[in-house]
Amino acid sequence: MAKTKKPKNSGGGATPHNPVIEEHIDNALSARYMAYALSTITQRALPDVRDGLKPVHRRILFAMRQLKLNPEGAYKKSARIVGDVMGQFHPHGDQSIYDALVKLSQEFATRYPLVEGQGNFGNIDGDSPAAMRYTEAKMTAAGMLLLEGLDENAVDFKATYNEEDDEPVVLPAGFPNLLANGAQGIAVGMATSIPPHNVAEICNAALHLIKTPNARVETLMNHILGPDLPTGGIMVEPKDNILEAYQTGRGSFRIRSRWAVEDTGRGTYQIVVTEIPYQVQKSRLIEKLAEVIESKKASGLADVRDESAEDVRIVLEPKSKNIDPAILMESLFKISELESRVSLNMNVLDANGVPRVMDLREVIQSWLDHRREVLLRRTNQRLGKIADRLEVLDGYLIAFLNLDEVIRIVRYEDKPKEELIAAFNLTERQADAILNMRLRALNKLQEIEIKTESESLRAEQIKLEALVSSDAQQWDTISGQIRELRDLYGPKTDAGRRRTTFDLAPDLDIDLSTAFITKEPITVILSEKGWIRALKGKVDDLDTLKFKEGDKLAFAVHAETTDKIILFASNGKFYTLGGDKLPGGRGNGEPIRLMVDLENDHIPVGLFVHDPERTLLVASSEGYGFRVKEADIVASTRGGKQVLNVKGDAEAVRVIEAKGDRIATIGENRKLLVFNLDEVSELTRGKGVRLQRYKDGGLSDMTTFSSEEGLAFIDSAGRRQEVPDWPQHEGSRAQAGRMAPRGFSRQGLFAPDKRL
Known part of the structure; x- marks a missing residue:
């Protein structure tokens, strides 16, 4: 708790007229920051749900009204407007006021401009407007609708910052500005973002809500289709997402050019x-x-x-x-x-000045409630004026009926006012009015005019009293006002025509990364020394290929220019190459190490066309391996993607397609082992599980096959040979296996067509 301490007088120090206040720093910071936060929320960032304006915009329009800058009138310098706003209502920087004024006039920023500018007010390129001394402005019809009724006690006023003038707390808002023009703002701990909407659609939704007070947001969205942005565009957001955004008050919409x-x-x-x-x-x-x-x-x-x-x-x-x-x-x-997102966060100040997020129904209902309050206040103010005028007219009529006596009293009595009040039971105000009449107003024609005016006012009084006492009549009156507004900004008018249309993004099942590549067949050639090239077309006769001296063919793959070519290296990494980016078939090609970061002590052990639907089987020289989905091996960088972990002298030696139900492995010791493919785990990265155990050497080759088709190998003569007794080599994963049958490949390799 703060306390005041009388300081000691130490010659030029603190005096009793300048006390020192002691306060804990946490309390001091908390109180001051809270005051700052509330000021930012209520006075800068969040709009009022009733008129959709922040204080600076409200003060600009009010100042322009005082300057009589009506749509049919002449323009005035923006500097004059800014000066009046800053001097009378808004004690902040002139540039911030001018920026707010400019935005109210920009057709590409504001759906229904409230200010009409003359001069350079900026453009859609982002160029700044001219200085305020060069530009001029006046209000538009929409701006005037916001102010309509301000002289008829439609809203409350409060003192300005210097208490020299009064300013409106909120505008009468004959225009649904919050939804029509939207709002943007960032406060302390909260923000608002409301895109512009179509006025005719807002009016239709408001009329429906008047007719059906319990209408749901889904029903209102039959009228309000979605945002209607100043710059147009195409909204490609699904209807369900739009509905959810308006139901919760939060969401976003995709807008395309x-x-x-x-x-x-x-x-x-x-x-x-x-x-x-x-x-x-x-x-x-x-x-x-x-x-x-x-x-x-x-x-x-x-x-x-x-x-x-x-x-x-x-x-x-x-x-x-x-x-x-x-x-x-x-x-x-x-x-x-060319495509962006427009956010929706209907965080506004309600009628009590409390910030909260509203849904679409609450926003429209708040505007309608405000319009009803404005209608009642204007009606009551008119009733007061009618009663005041009728009081005077009744006095005039009494004077005309007793004209001779009135003249006598005025001419001969010392105190005519008191005599008139006593003689005809008049009020003081009626007596003053009679005494202030001119002689020429005593003619017969003037009497007729007074009777006519009195009858007209009494008829209007009866009508207005019925309006005040009837909710149905009030809503009928408001509905009529909204219909007039809808006609003014209807879909057939230039201002009311919807600019943003709706569509769904086309469902193109196309890989955009390859969509612009001409699809042509190629044959990818990789030599043992790591030189790669792409020959045009499908080349089957590989014996005619020429290589550098001491080099020969390692891999040949038929592909297309739109394919991804996958390289598996002995370091256990997968590298991805674009078929369209490979060097042409002239000469010997280029070293593969110029395209990927493959170390000099590692070599390619597999090359194939990427198929994301396949599952692969990878294995190291130690006899460890696992299954991996081919969709998980694509590398996005030159460095490749580490999949099979190898350490020490171990290297990755094989990658094959995992198909069938059996897997056969053979070691450098020529021992063959067959076991179920399901025994091998599926991973995305790791060392894997042991496939076959060895005392000496390591894995030589492996293959997968279907038990119905059987196991085969290619002999030294290039002929396919069946292994009829392969079931004798069956066992469990990680066993040593049995010696391969007589005649099996001396290199310890299965049929090469089983490899990728």
Whole structure:
């Protein structure tokens, strides 16, 4: 608890008029930070749910109203507006006020601008507006609707910061600004992000909610389809996700650029982007697309140009006329801001100034409740004025009915006011009104006008009193106001036409990484010394291939340019190569070590075309191995992906496809072992389990087969030989096995077609 301590007077130090306050630092920081946080939340970041405005925007519009900057009037310098706002209502920086004013006028930032600007107010490229001394502004019709009724006691007022003037706590809000124009803000510990929506759709939803007060969000979304953004675009978010966002008040929506294909003749085309996502700067977008071209992340895009004038026109040129435009755009959507996400976080201040997240129904209902309160306050204020006027008119009528006596009292009595009150039972105000009448107002025509006015006011009074006492009439009146607003911003008007449309992203079952590669057959050749090349077409006659002196063929694989080529090395790593990136068939190719980081003391032991549906079997020279899904071995870097762990003198020696139900292994000691393939574990990385036990040497080869088809090997003459007594070699995993049958390959190898 803070306490005040009278300091000691030490000559020039503290005095009784300057006391020292002692307070614990935790309490001091907590109290001050809480005050700062609340100020940020309520006075800067979060909009009021009723008028959808933050204080700075509300003060700008109120100041412009005082300056009579109506839509039909003339413009005034922005500096004048900013000066009035800062001097009277908003004691903050002039630049922050001007930035808020500018945003209210930007058609690419605000769906329904509240301010009409004249001069340079910035553009969609992200260029800054001109200085406030050069630009001019006035209000739009939407801005005037927000202020309508302000002189009719529609809302409460409060003192300004210097208590010299009054300002409205909230605007009457004849325009559904919160949903129509949205809001963005970051406070302390919370934020708000509401995208703009279509006014006609908001009006339809509000009318439905008036008619059906218990309507659900799902029903309201039959009217409000989703955000309607100033820059248009295509929303590709599924309906279920949109519904969930509006039910919870939180979510996000995917927005894509609108594009079309233009024929440029001779079978060529170009893509023209005419609308870009909300809050994306066009210049930055084009810079990023240029970077994408330079970095070759989008292999199908050749060039990008900005041909925009008043409208957006970004031209994208493909590298080839054979590239499908839809596939090219799909690739660009994934790597550029041609597609972006617009967030929804309807965190607002309710009617009591409490911040909370509302769903769609609560937001619309809050606006309707505010409109009803404004209607009642305006009606009661009008009733007060009518009663006040009728009091005067009743006095006039009494005077006309007793004109001669009134004249006598005024002419001959010393105190005519008291005499009039006593003679005709008048109020003090009626007596003053009669005494202040001019002589020329005593004619017959004036009497008729007073009677007519009195009858008209009494009829209006009866009508307004019925309105105040009837909820149904109140909602009927509000419904009529909303219908007028809907007609003003209907779908057939330029301002009301929906700009953002809805679609689903095309379901393209295509690998975008290979979509722009021309699909051609190739034959991949890898020599024993590690030189790799790709011959065009399917080459079957490999005897004609030429190699460097002392080198020969190690692997030959038939593939296509769109395939991923997988290399398995003796270090237990898998390396991934693109079929289109391999050197051509002229000459001896290039060393494989220029493409992957393969150490000099390790060699390739397998080369095959990637098939993500297969399961592989890998094994080391020690006789350890395991099964691994081929989808888990793809490497994304030159360094490869470590799968089989080997240590010391052990090396990876084999990789084969795991198919069938049996596995056969043979060691360098020529002992053969057959066991069930299910005994081998499936891993993603590791040393594996022991396949066969050896006293001397290690694993020579292994294969998998189906027990129905049987086991075979290739003899020294190249003939396929069956092993009819293979069941005699059956056992369990990790056993030593029995000697191979007579005639088995002297190299200790199974049929080579069993290898990848």
